[in-house]
Amino acid sequence: MLHSNYALSPQLASFPDLPPFPDTVPTAPLLRISLQRLLEHDCEEEERCWKACCDLGFFYLDLRTKDSAGDVNGEALLQDADQLFEVMKEFFDLDINEKVKYDFADQESYFGYKGYGAGIVDSKGTRDRNEFYNISKDDILALTPKLPAPDILNSHYALYTSYINSSHSICRVILSLLSTHLPLLPSSIQNGGLPALHNLHSISGDQIRFVKAPPQKQDLAVALGEHTDFGSVTVLFNRLGGLQVRLPDYIDAIPPASTDKAGGLDVNNTLCANGWAYVRPLPGHCIVNLGDALVKFSNARLRSNIHRVVAPPKEQGGVTRYSLVYFCRPEDDVKLGCLVEGGEEQEEECVTAKEWILRRALGRRRIDEWEKSGGTEGVSMRGGKK
Numbered sequence: 001m002l003h004s005n006y007a008l009s010p011q012l013a014s015f016p017d018l019p020p021f022p023d024t025v026p027t028a029p030l031l032r033i034s035l036q037r038l039l040e041h042d043c044e045e046e047e048r049c050w051k052a053c054c055d056l057g058f059f060y061l062d063l064r065t066k067d068s069a070g071d072v073n074g075e076a077l078l079q080d081a082d083q084l085f086e087v088m089k090e091f092f093d094l095d096i097n098e099k100v101k102y103d104f105a106d107q108e109s110y111f112g113y114k115g116y117g118a119g120i121v122d123s124k125g126t127r128d129r130n131e132f133y134n135i136s137k138d139d140i141l142a143l144t145p146k147l148p149a150p151d152i153l154n155s156h157y158a159l160y161t162s163y164i165n166s167s168h169s170i171c172r173v174i175l176s177l178l179s180t181h182l183p184l185l186p187s188s189i190q191n192g193g194l195p196a197l198h199n200l201h202s203i204s205g206d207q208i209r210f211v212k213a214p215p216q217k218q219d220l221a222v223a224l225g226e227h228t229d230f231g232s233v234t235v236l237f238n239r240l241g242g243l244q245v246r247l248p249d250y251i252d253a254i255p256p257a258s259t260d261k262a263g264g265l266d267v268n269n270t271l272c273a274n275g276w277a278y279v280r281p282l283p284g285h286c287i288v289n290l291g292d293a294l295v296k297f298s299n300a301r302l303r304s305n306i307h308r309v310v311a312p313p314k315e316q317g318g319v320t321r322y323s324l325v326y327f328c329r330p331e332d333d334v335k336l337g338c339l340v341e342g343g344e345e346q347e348e349e350c351v352t353a354k355e356w357i358l359r360r361a362l363g364r365r366r367i368d369e370w371e372k373s374g375g376t377e378g379v380s381m382r383g384g385k386k
């Protein structure tokens with residue numbers, strides 16, 4: 001069984017000014033991987049990271065690096081993330097009439113604003129419970145014509161650039177580790193393996209995402225529907241709980257450390273039926289997860305695990321939840337086909353990264369598109385709990 005490898009020191013236990021994550025709910029045993037040790041090419045740490053990518057496709061990355069190593073500076077990323085939490089609060093505080101000016105869904109673009117309830121969380125068309133703002137990497141790096149954005153966001157270009165550079169470099173560290181562990185085809189090795197499909201200055205669907213969900217009562221509603229991520233590597237900063245992963249049957253949840261005094265039927269535990277478990281946010285760390293593109297490249301050796309967001313548990317539900325994401329995706333024209341030895345004949349026609357992202361992202365806004373917008377959920381649930 002994969003098991004978590006940390007005892008929670010007080011500075012890892014909670015975020016200042018927020019209600020603590022409760023110890024009365026089951027949590028997912030994500031491995032805690034040290035970025036510092038990955039940068040030092042520590043073999044044991046690389047093995048643990050590889051294992052986490054195959055077994056669950058989710059892990060914590062400890063960003064508290066000693067000093068910067070080239071472009072990869074975990075401490076700088078933590079500071080940028082802190083600042084971006086403030087920027088996103090300011091943005092979401094704008095009047096709704098201002099924010100909707102930046103919703104570009106009718107132009108077949110997933111960048112910009114998505115209003116509260118404008119997405120759906122299931123095939124019945126149940127509305128989501130959050131707002132998004134998606135910022136394109138290519139827009140910030142001036143690789144594409146500038147998209148309209150509110151003044152309040154326009155003044156932070158240097159911060160976005162720094163955040164994109166750090167997040168993208170971390171994703172490339174993980175991609176090169178995966179490249180060396182996968183049995184890549186000789187042609188793929190010659191072409192530079194996985195990092196060569198994710199160049200910072202090539203056109204791609206890479207993006208920053210700001211997420212806001214207002215305080216929520218403790219009910220069974222899902223704020224962000226179950227999904228797998230579309231791209232390659234996701235870097236996620238959470239301060240409040242609410243994120244849940246659906247564990248495969250070979251991984252057990254960490255049981256609650258104590259029981260709720262109230263007793264009785266508890267919504268949080270009901271939300272953990274069928275293998276769902278909460279991900280406890282950890283200060284100093286980001287959560288890293290793999291997306292569908294890596295499942296396709298690796299012929300399902302790597303896992304893009306299903307996850308969703310529900311109300312933050314217990315008293316955390318009383319405060320607004322913000323989260324910050326960086327999605328690293330293959331360059332737009334990369335075909336999402338198998339790149340490893342022993343791949344079966346491709347059944348489906350290979351789509352490009354751009355086609356895949358458009359189909360998946362926009363389908364989550366329209367009920368008639370829901371069925372077509374699926375990802376690699378079938379593979380993600382291989383050996384999973386039913």
Ligand SMILES: O=C(O)CCC(=O)C(=O)O
Pocket residue numbers: 209211224229236238242243307309323325
């Ligand atoms: O807000 C979170 O914790 C998760 C967000 C997420 O899964 C996503 O935006 O794809």
Ligand SMILES: [Fe+2]
Pocket residue numbers: 227228229307
């Ligand atoms: Fe996600």
